[in-house]
Amino acid sequence: MSKNKVTQGLLLTLVLMLVLAGCGGKNNNATNAANGGNTPATDATAEQKVTINMMHLWPAGVSAQQNKLVNQIIDQYQTDHPNVTIKEEVLDNEQYKNKLKVLSASNELPDVGITWAAGFMEPYVKGGLFAPIDDIKDGALLKDKFVAGTTEAYAIDGKTYALPIELNISPIYYNKAIFEKYNLQAPTTYTEFKEVVKTLSENGIAPIALGNKDRWTGSLWYMYLADRIAGNDTLKNAIAGSGTFDDPGLVQAATEIQTLVEMNGFNKGFNGLSNDEGKAEFMNEKAGMYLMGTWELPNFTTNPDIPQEFKDKVGFFKFPTVENGKGNINSWVGGPGVGLFVAENSKVKEEAKAFMEYFVSKWGEDSVTTAGVIPATKVDTTKTELPQLYVDLLNELNNASSITLFADVQMKPSAAQVHLDMIQALFGKAVTPEQFATKHKEAIEKGN
Amino acid sequence: MEKVMSNKLVIALYVLPSLLLIMGIIYMPIVLTGYYGLNEWNGIGKMTFIGLENYKHLIQDSTFWSSAFHSFELALFSGISLIGYLLIALVLSGKIKGANLLRKIYLIPMLLSSVAIAQLWMKIYHPTNGVLNTLLMSLGVDNPPAWLAEPSIVLLALFVPIIWQYAGFYILIYYAALKNIPESLMEAARIDGANPWQIATRIKLPLMSEVIKVTIVLSVVGSLKYFDLIYVMTDGGPNGASEVMASYMYHKAFRSFDFGYGSAIGFFLLLVCLVATYLIRKATASKETIQYS
DSSP: OOHHHHHHHHHHHHHHHHHHHHHTTOTTOOSOTTOOSOOOOSOSSSOOOEEEEEEESOOTTTOHHHHHHHHHHHHHHHHHOTTEEEEEEEOOHHHHHHHHHHHHHTTOOOSEEEEOSHHHHHHHHHTTOBOOOHHHHTSTTTTTTBOTTTGGGGEETTEEOOEEOOEEEOOEEEEHHHHHHTTOOOOSBHHHHHHHHHHHHHTTOEEEEOOTTSSHHHHHHHHHHHHHHHOHHHHHHHHHTSSOTTOHHHHHHHHHHHHHHHTTOBOTTGGGSOHHHHHHHHHTTSEEEEEOOGGGHHHHTTOTTSOHHHHTTEEEEOOOBOTTOOOOTTEEEEEEOOEEEEBTTOTTHHHHHHHHHHHHHHHHHHIIIIIOOOOSBOOOOSSSOOOHHHHHHHHHHHHOSEEEEOHHHHSOHHHHHHHHHHHHHHHTTOSOHHHHHHHHHHHHHHOO | OHHHHHOHHHHHHHHHHHHHHHIIIIIHHHHHHHHHTTEEOOSSSOOEEOTTHHHHHHHHOHHHHHHHHHHHHHHHHHHHHHHHHHHHHHHHHSSOTTHHHHHHHHHHHHHSOHHHHHHHHHHHHOTTTOHHHHHHHHTTOSSOOOTTTOTTTHHHHHHHHHHHHHHHHHHHHHHHHHHHSOHHHHHHHHHTTOOHHHIIIIIIHHHHHHHHHHHHHHHHHHHHTOOHHHHHHTTTOSTTTTOOHHHHHHIIIIISOOHHHHHHHHHHHHHHHHHHHHHHHHHHOOSSOOOOO
């Protein structure tokens, strides 16, 4: 073998390795990509073979427990209904949102898919892409099973178009070991909170993990500050258009965001990092706190891939009250998370609806134990042994005085886009709090 | 045979299938995009015809102009980097040691998908764990920049992987063109006492001029409509600092549900690319064609 051959061989191996590395982690993406229809059976005598396409956003890598649960439910359903095949397509959160829009533009939605509530789903409903599913909501399996107020977020003009499967609130998770090391307590007031931020930052630890490339992550911080300073209704009204973002309390909330940024409250380079990268700072114990919805609970309780040692260190506290603020500490940002829809022009609509009914009810029963997420259906906690963190948060949910739905979900798409862009600009100090308010006002007034 | 080929019907028969395909796949969508641009449409519901409103809006939209400016910067940057590629190709085509290995090294990035490249460079640029900042910190830089999060440098940080990604492609084109030049010409020049620099500028470059023109068009038009790395690495952020025309079009159409406006941007982008191609062709048109003999 000549020297040249060896070099070539080595290079080829290197290239292959690089290519393989680039392809890794995508094995879940089924090839049924844009295939919204099904393949009806030709055999008329036997029970008709049905394929239901389902698109969801729990890749095994980042949402291991949810992924496991989905597959468990699908397997069970296929065993019970041998004529039904359910094809999955898995995307991560941001890609999912994008793909959903692309598919809907070409009218090729999956038979069953995931949507968010309110403003997010409005264009789809108005465009006649989602099937009304009140019959399932009030059907045998699901009647009276939902927590009060959860299905309403999915109703437009009196009809329900999707069924929620999650109910979330967003606590601030914190690393107890780091807090202990610097003699810190979980803060209850904003002054205390700022002290914590200051201490951690002075000791070279990023106080707060944040991946603000995704922008809704930063929105959570703004929403909480707005809630605690200006009160629950002020923000809600401003988003609905009956109030205004010029409200001094809302402007002050924006100012506080920039104060936190100036205090080095967030990990370095947050505006260039995705939520997953931001989360990694917390998971790697490089950051002390992380504000996120309860859908992250599995990572802190049941996910076997995360070392128990780390899980034991995770605690949570409620977003602190701000002195002289109008907010209540039991008011949360959250709401029903994702829900399932059935495509209006699905060729297997009835079968898809039956599957969805089964899915939602099964998810309600199993999500607690298998995945450790909080379902939108009522939970019976007496039957099983649950992680303490989970039980505590479930209790908080029951004591909640109000739950404000995520701003980008509440708003209509183009206003939501302005909100998200402004959040990134605010965190990056590219706009003043006043400009932040004005842009919001304009976007909401434009009204679409 | 010749008679058959001159039969108009036969010509039509041969040309028609591909003509139909090209019409359907390329020209129809262009026309449709132009038409959508005249409408207000959220991509799902009803279209409302609004004439040139979207284009009027486009002209007053400062975000659009800043994204267009970023696209032009990228075009300029890749145009300039062509000189670098050309130099590398000139060196590689000479008889230097390890030229074979080097050529392969330059080519590797071309074999990777854009998303893989983006992931790779995101790791490199990571503000605290990234290779680049770790290196800078070990060299004594206390506070190295967060490359993808700072509006003033994010664009430059994105240009580097883009240049890196396409290096192999252009070097390969130049290399092939250089290899096409008959060795006898160079030999004759050498006998006449020409040095390598003279050979490069007087013989090689003039003979490659057609290829160079093509690469200029390719790189400028490619840069104007560039999308993928930017979309994955920064999504146009932070705060629009790395927004280019194509990503702005995408954001308007698919994030804000403004398909009409998105289409208008897309159509404008097409016009810009056409004009750029025309201008480059004009500017580089030579009166005489240079040939080997």
